[in-house]
Structures are given as C-alpha cells and as structure tokens.
Amino acid sequence: MTDRDGPLPGVPAFGDRDGDVDEDEGRCGAGCTCGAEGGGGDRPVAADGSGGAVNVRDGSLGPITFTPPAEGASQDVEEGDPTERVGPPKGVDLDTPGYGIRREMNDIETPDDKTWFMELDAAVIDADRCIQCGTCVAACPSDSIAVGDDGLPELVKMCTGCSLCWDFCPRGGLRYERQWKITGGEDNVTGAGDPITEFSAKVTEEWRENAQDGGVVTSVLCHLLDAGEIDGALVATESDEEPWKAESFLATTPEELVESAGSFYNQTMALGDLDLDRWAHKLPDVPVEELSLAVVGTPCEIEGIRALRDFDWEYGSQEAGVRAIEYTIALMCTKNFNYYRLIGEQLAEKRGILPEEIGKLDVLDGEMRVYGRDGEKLLAEDVRNFHGAALKGCDECADFTGYCSDITVGSVGSSDEYSSVIVRTEKGLKAWELTAPDLDYHDLEDRSAIGGLQSWDKKKAFKSLKRPFDPDAPRFIEYAEFAEQYGTPLNPHESDH
Numbered sequence: 360m361t362d363r364d365g366p367l368p369g370v371p372a373f374g375d376r377d378g379d380v381d382e383d384e385g386r387c388g389a390g391c392t393c394g395a396e397g398g399g400g401d402r403p404v405a406a407d408g409s410g411g412a413v414n415v416r417d418g419s420l421g422p423i424t425f426t427p428p429a430e431g432a433s434q435d436v437e438e439g440d441p442t443e444r445v446g447p448p449k450g451v452d453l454d455t456p457g458y459g460i461r462r463e464m465n466d467i468e469t470p471d472d473k474t475w476f477m478e479l480d481a482a483v484i485d486a487d488r489c490i491q492c493g494t495c496v497a498a499c500p501s502d503s504i505a506v507g508d509d510g511l512p513e514l515v516k517m518c519t520g521c522s523l524c525w526d527f528c529p530r531g532g533l534r535y536e537r538q539w540k541i542t543g544g545e546d547n548v549t550g551a552g553d554p555i556t557e558f559s560a561k562v563t564e565e566w567r568e569n570a571q572d573g574g575v576v577t578s579v580l581c582h583l584l585d586a587g588e589i590d591g592a593l594v595a596t597e598s599d600e601e602p603w604k605a606e607s608f609l610a611t612t613p614e615e616l617v618e619s620a621g622s623f624y625n626q627t628m629a630l631g632d633l634d635l636d637r638w639a640h641k642l643p644d645v646p647v648e649e650l651s652l653a654v655v656g657t658p659c660e661i662e663g664i665r666a667l668r669d670f671d672w673e674y675g676s677q678e679a680g681v682r683a684i685e686y687t688i689a690l691m692c693t694k695n696f697n698y699y700r701l702i703g704e705q706l707a708e709k710r711g712i713l714p715e716e717i718g719k720l721d722v723l724d725g726e727m728r729v730y731g732r733d734g735e736k737l738l739a740e741d742v743r744n745f746h747g748a749a750l751k752g753c754d755e756c757a758d759f760t761g762y763c764s765d766i767t768v769g770s771v772g773s774s775d776e777y778s779s780v781i782v783r784t785e786k787g788l789k790a791w792e793l794t795a796p797d798l799d800y801h802d803l804e805d806r807s808a809i810g811g812l813q814s815w816d817k818k819k820a821f822k823s824l825k826r827p828f829d830p831d832a833p834r835f836i837e838y839a840e841f842a843e844q845y846g847t848p849l850n851p852h853e854s855d856h
C-alpha cells in the first residue's frame with residue numbers, strides 16, 4: 360500500500376526479487392517474512408506427532424499413507440474435467456446439507472458426529488490458527504457466522520451442525536493441497552504450479568505510483584471491467600476509522616480500482632463480504648445470476664472460493680456472491696499479519712510509530728521497513744522481531760504462488776517496478792490478452808526465484824503441519840481425525856449445547 364497523500368516509489372512488498380533462500384540463517388533470505396522460526400533449513404520433521412507434516416522428512420514428501428480417494432466420487436480428478444463443478448449425489452436434499460453428502464464427498468463409512476462451529480472455534484480460531492480468509496462466513500447456510508470486533512469469525516446465531524464451516528476452512532477441514540489438484544489438475548502441485556504462460560509486466564500510466572509493483576492487478580481488473588467481463592471486483596481498501604487497516608471492498612469503477620491499488624498487510628475476511636445485498640447500490644440492476652465479479656486475494660482466500668464454487672449447495676446470503684465470482688487473482692504470499700499486533704502493539708506501542716505517521720509499510724530484504732509520509736525511513740528492523748504479529752496459521756500454508764487462481768501476481772522474479780505474472784487458466788489468459796496491449800511486458804525475468812520461494816514456503820509448511828500433506832487424499836478432513844493429529848478436544852460442542 361502506498362500513502363495516497365504522498366506518492367512513494369513502487370518498491371516490492373515482500374522480500375528480495377531473486378527469492379534467495381538464506382540457509383545460513385535458517386530462513387529464506389530477503390523474501391522471508393516468517394521471522395524467528397527458521398525456514399530454509401533441513402531440520403528433519405518428526406513422524407511421531409511431535410510436529411511437522413507426518414509424511415514429510417527433510418523438507419520433502421515421503422510415501423503417502425492416506426487412503427486413496429474413492430473412484431468415481433467427487434475426489435476422482437483423474438477422469439473428466441477437473442474444473443467441472445461437482446454436484447451433490449442424487450436424492451440428497453440440498454437445503455440441509457447432511458452426512459449423506461459428506462459421506463459421498465469423502466468416502467467415509469460412518470461419520471462419528473456432526474461438526475459444529477464450536478469444533479472450528481476450538482481447532483482453528485481459539486487455537487490462533489485462523490488466517491482470516493472468511494470462507495467459513497461464506498459457507499454457512501444459516502448465516503450464523505459473522506466477523507467479530509477482533510476481526511475473527513464468531514457465532515451470531517444458532518449453529519445447526521451442518522459442518523460446512525469446518526469442511527471449507529483451509530486450516531480446518533479443507534485439505535488445501537487437494538484443492539490445488541482438483542482446480543488445476545495433476546501438475547498443479549509441484550514447482551510453482553502449471554502455468555500457461557508467465558511475464559514481467561508493468562503499466563505505463565501515471566497512476567502506477569499508487570500500485571505496489573507494476574500495477575498489473577489493477578490494470579487487469581480495469582480491462583475486465585471495461586470489456587464488460589465483470590461488474591466489479593472484490594479488492595482491499597483502507598479503513599476510514601483505522602489507518603493502515605485493510606477492509607474488503609467491491610470496486611465497480613476504474614477510479615475505485617486505482618484508488619484501491621497497493622498491498623495491505625492484514626487479511627480482510629474477504630470471502631465473508633460476498634453478500635451482494637451489501638453492494639446492491641453499486642451493481643447493475645440485473646438478476647443476480649447475471650452478475651459477474653472478480654476477486655483479488657491471498658492464495659488461501661482463492662483456495663476457499665474455488666472449493667465453495669465446486670459444490671452446489673446454498674451458502675445463505677453469500678450464495679449469489681460466491682456464484683458470481685468469475686475471475687480470481689492471487690497475490691503471492693508467504694505470510695500475513697494481524698493488524699492489531701503489527702500496527703498497534705509492535706509499531707505504536709513498542710516502537711512509538713503511530714499509524715497516522717506511516718506513509719509506507721514494507722517487508723524487504725528480511726527487514727520490516729516503515730517510511731514516513733514524506734518517504735523518510737522511520738524504521739528498518741529484522742522482520743524476525745515481528746514474528747509475534749504474524750498470523751500463526753500462515754506457517755501451515757504452502758501456497759506461495761496461489762495454485763488455485765486464474766492469474767497470480769507478485770514482485771519476486773521481476774525487477775523493480777515490474778510485477779511477476781503467472782497466467783494459469785483460459786480465463787486468466789483472456790484477462791491477460793485484454794490487458795497486455797496497455798502493458799510494458801516481457802518474458803518472466805527469473806522463474807527460478809519464484810520456484811525457490813515456493814519451495815521454501817512448502818518446507819516451512821511441512822514443518823508446521825501436524826497432518827499429512829497429501830494432494831491425493833480426500834478433500835475434506837474429518838474433525839475426529841484432525842483432533843487426534845492436532846490434540847484438540849474431541850467434542851467441544853458438548854459443553855456449549
């Protein structure tokens with residue numbers, strides 16, 4: 360994000376652009392935002408439950424021990440179109456998704472129990488593993504989940520135990536690496552995924568000074584809007600009340616898109632903002648089924664929306680919004696922060712840098728850098744000192760390059776003022792072709808830099824996950840299985856019901 364009152368140079372958000380992994384320091388080099396935990400080393404990962412993905416050793420996948428997915432069920436992506444939406448089994452009543460559906464999805468014989476919001480709460484939110492993607496809010500068919508004052512999901516109505524918030528949570532029941540494969544096919548698991556094509560690109564217009572890197576994300580959205588491909592895009596904008604806090608926002612004009620350019624370092628619970636009634640005043644007066652939107656988000660948010668769209672049941676008031684998403688753009692991401700811990704505790708309270716003094720915030724070359732409103736450097740400090748402000752759930756994320764997106768954009772791999780662009784799908788290609796004539800672009804400068812950081816990110820995740828990382832296992836993880844691996848209480852809902 361740049362200070363709208365004082366243009367700042369378009370420097371990259373996170374990390375150095377060559378994506379080097381600094382093994383000596385036990386963390387990735389300039390691209391590292393993980394802090395003190397150690398990232399790039401080869402510490403063996405225990406298979407005895409003492410931490411780390413149980414099928415990973417020395418940072419690499421070992422033999423897969425999970426049950427293979429059921430043939431002919433929704434898990435089977437070997438045949439047919441992997442992007443085809445998976446319908447519910449015949450004869451299942453969609454109004455109240457129940458175990459019939461879940462059994463078909465997972466090939467599970469006898470589920471032990473319903474999974475309630477309380478399970479999600481105990482295993483993810485209370486456990487400080489929530490990555491604030493908002494998928495649970497979008498998934499809830501009874502609109503029982505909202506966003507609390509602390510920016511986390513909270514129950515606002517009775518939970519019906521339908522299990523969907525658990526199933527679709529990328530830190531709960533959604534086996535995100537399985538979603539990569541279902542969305543993008545066999546090759547969308549290794550390397551940086553299976554791109555159609557890649558570029559280093561930047562816009563040449565003056566407004567790029569507001570953008571984080573090359574302004575490609577904003578330009579793509581403007582072109583999609585201009586071509587009538589979308590009616591709006593869910594992006595991030597700065598809160599009116601709390602400086603430097605990002606909120607999700609449906610931009611419906613090029614001016615709004617340009618105003619929202621730049622990167623913010625907090626999650627926005629974006630998928631919880633897909634209730635189109637909220638945005639009706641900005642959208643064309645057409646039946647909601649005819650609306651088409653794009654979403655820009657961190658890779659975990661794109662995993663969530665792609666999973667939600669694969670199933671046909673009703674997602675309460677977010678239903679129309681979920682169905683309207685036609686284009687997904689992922690921002691490369693190794694780590695995001697909790698707004699209050701970063702801007703409040705770490706910068707304001709501990710270092711005396713008030714939010715209103717900040718003109719630009721950046722994580723670069725392994726340092727947290729804070730600039731004043733005139734561009735002067737206020738702070739450059741080892742980013743590991745800010746580890747306490749990062750979202751703990753990010754440690755378990757292996758999706759630096761946004762495998763589930765139509766287009767991925769980041770800074771690593773391209774020189775200053777350019778964005779690295781990975782085009783992954785036909786839709787992504789269409790969006791790129793609309794935009795390219797107005798861009799200064801060439802072949803991606805350094806593909807290995809992106810691959811290097813992706814590889815580091817996976818190693819980091821393998822060390823943090825306490826469940827197997829298995830792209831071939833069923834898409835949904837049963838709560839009982841998770842509880843065993845993570846040591847969370849088996850029936851937390853019983854104390855609340």
Ligand SMILES: Cc1cc2nc3c(=O)[nH]c(=O)nc-3n(C[C@H](O)[C@H](O)[C@H](O)COP(=O)(O)OP(=O)(O)OC[C@H]3O[C@@H](n4cnc5c(N)ncnc54)[C@H](O)[C@@H]3O)c2cc1C
Binds near residue numbers: 577621624656768
């Ligand atoms: C938390 C975070 C971590 C990142 N980490 C890396 C990294 O490690 N390596 C790397 O190469 N790149 C990283 N990026 C991506 C990089 O900072 C730029 O966003 C990317 O290069 C696109 O630049 P651009 O100039 O093309 O985008 P712009 O034209 O500036 O547009 C950016 C778009 O993203 C939206 N946006 C900004 N912040 C958020 C947010 N928090 N959630 C949802 N939407 C948002 C804006 O509203 C805007 O629409 C990260 C981005 C974020 C938000």
Ligand code: SF4
Binds near residue numbers: 488492
């Ligand atoms: S990680 Fe996402 S889906 Fe899971 S609890 Fe947090 S906001 Fe909900």
Ligand code: SF4
Binds near residue numbers: 490626758
């Ligand atoms: S590191 Fe992963 S989990 Fe964390 S915000 Fe980025 S994409 Fe989401």
